[in-house]
Amino acid sequence: MTGTIETLEPLRRHLLPIAHLNSAASVLSWDQETYMPPGGGEARAEHLATLQGLAHERLTSPETEELLGRWLDLKTGEPLSGATDGWNPIARALLRETWRDYTKAKQVPNDFVRRLGKTCSLAQQAWAEAKKQDDFASFLPHLTAIVVLKKEEVGYRGPVPTPYDALLDTYEPGATTAQLLPLFAALKRRLIPLLDRIVHSPVKPREALLTRRYDRDRQLAFGRMVLEAMGYDFSRGRLDISAHPFTTSFHPSDVRVTTRVSEQDFTGSLFSCIHEGGHGLYDQGLPATHYGTPLGESVSLGLHESQSRLWENCVGLSRPFWQHFYPLLQHTFSDQLRAVAFDDFYAALNSVKPSFIRVDADELTYNLHIMLRFEIERDLLEDRVRVEELPQLWRDKMKSYLGIVPPTDREGVLQDVHWSLGAIGYFPTYTLGNLYSVQFFNQARRDIPDLPDRIARGDLLSLKAWLNERIHKWGRLYTADELVRRVTGEPLTPDHFLTYLGNKYGELYKL
Numbered sequence: 001m002t003g004t005i006e007t008l009e010p011l012r013r014h015l016l017p018i019a020h021l022n023s024a025a026s027v028l029s030w031d032q033e034t035y036m037p038p039g040g041g042e043a044r045a046e047h048l049a050t051l052q053g054l055a056h057e058r059l060t061s062p063e064t065e066e067l068l069g070r071w072l073d074l075k076t077g078e079p080l081s082g083a084t085d086g087w088n089p090i091a092r093a094l095l096r097e098t099w100r101d102y103t104k105a106k107q108v109p110n111d112f113v114r115r116l117g118k119t120c121s122l123a124q125q126a127w128a129e130a131k132k133q134d135d136f137a138s139f140l141p142h143l144t145a146i147v148v149l150k151k152e153e154v155g156y157r158g159p160v161p162t163p164y165d166a167l168l169d170t171y172e173p174g175a176t177t178a179q180l181l182p183l184f185a186a187l188k189r190r191l192i193p194l195l196d197r198i199v200h201s202p203v204k205p206r207e208a209l210l211t212r213r214y215d216r217d218r219q220l221a222f223g224r225m226v227l228e229a230m231g232y233d234f235s236r237g238r239l240d241i242s243a244h245p246f247t248t249s250f251h252p253s254d255v256r257v258t259t260r261v262s263e264q265d266f267t268g269s270l271f272s273c274i275h276e277g278g279h280g281l282y283d284q285g286l287p288a289t290h291y292g293t294p295l296g297e298s299v300s301l302g303l304h305e306s307q308s309r310l311w312e313n314c315v316g317l318s319r320p321f322w323q324h325f326y327p328l329l330q331h332t333f334s335d336q337l338r339a340v341a342f343d344d345f346y347a348a349l350n351s352v353k354p355s356f357i358r359v360d361a362d363e364l365t366y367n368l369h370i371m372l373r374f375e376i377e378r379d380l381l382e383d384r385v386r387v388e389e390l391p392q393l394w395r396d397k398m399k400s401y402l403g404i405v406p407p408t409d410r411e412g413v414l415q416d417v418h419w420s421l422g423a424i425g426y427f428p429t430y431t432l433g434n435l436y437s438v439q440f441f442n443q444a445r446r447d448i449p450d451l452p453d454r455i456a457r458g459d460l461l462s463l464k465a466w467l468n469e470r471i472h473k474w475g476r477l478y479t480a481d482e483l484v485r486r487v488t489g490e491p492l493t494p495d496h497f498l499t500y501l502g503n504k505y506g507e508l509y510k511l
């Protein structure tokens, strides 16, 4: 019988050890961020480099080429005449996505991968020190070297309309600058005036009530309880502490999340739990039967971020969510919150204010932070700006988008780790995630008409089941564009997101 997944069994068997190597590397990375003693860093970097090198070697090996060549023209990636006639969509997608991974890995020469890896490893350490000392000059040579290497990478990636597309595609397959520009323009057009009206509104939420002293263990217990309510399965997951919260998956049966805890502010820990929990539900919901093939993976970083932002913002910052959870929070932190009225708490949680740090930004100003980075990255790749000009360019753009100027580079151009990791072209996936999240959530509300009531009763499992069914279980069977059309009946649009923000903050700030 042709056209079933069994036809591709030799390919699947060949790919499986690559997944095992990657999962082992992920365990080591998770450990590095959670429990590894500080002295282990150097040796750990070598362990990881070896595992990643072996995985890359096997993916780009002649065996992979031979297997793909049975069905595909190795020059174009198109199916050989008649070779895949009558195949089912799963088998076709498996071949299409394996081809994509293979060509992506094959495009860049091995010595380039090593040079980039070494440069980034040094750059990351230099960045951490530069940020601590607020010393951009010491990071400058490292960032300059990375920008040179990323331009070299653009050259390997084959012909693209703009250099940015070559890098963006690594994180968000199929996305292009031409598609992003109108999205960002629409956001800019609506968000900047909306922010201006909010800043000048007489309504001033009392944020200070969130920054009292909140016991660490109680915060963690509360975060854990919310994760359980979301349907995050602790028999296939863990919650640990790390400096920067993240989610990692070794297999759908072992998906781990982390959070950070500050005694002064419970929102950092709780919203990290909810955000990473959204990522975790996606990874736990991926099809285990396709583990080791692209079909067992998520669609893109933007799609992954849509899951975390949907839970964090559309659910975690909503009235229905707190109708159920606020009394529980008040019970947990009785001294701090007993006397705080629901509306004051809700307004404080959703207060909008221009701020310097992206990761602390509210859901309205967040995308302005991304836009600024997107513009700077394009300017760098297209030689419109030199690396040494970035601190000033950053301040200028902050002034024009958010009306504030960071007093230090630590709170400006040095704040994010991404560039030191060589991750140029990554930031737009955060904004795509925000737009997808509201578009998906609106569809969930149409499909489950009493969804707000369910959430207000503490039932988060209906939404989780909807996400499992509509998004998670498909892995990479569909592209991001196909998936969003299938789920919501239309392509990605900023309209849902903008309407959501307009309504929510119009009401909160009485605009």
Ligand code: ZN
Residues within 6 Å of the ligand: 275, 279, 305, 308
């Ligand atoms: Zn995230």
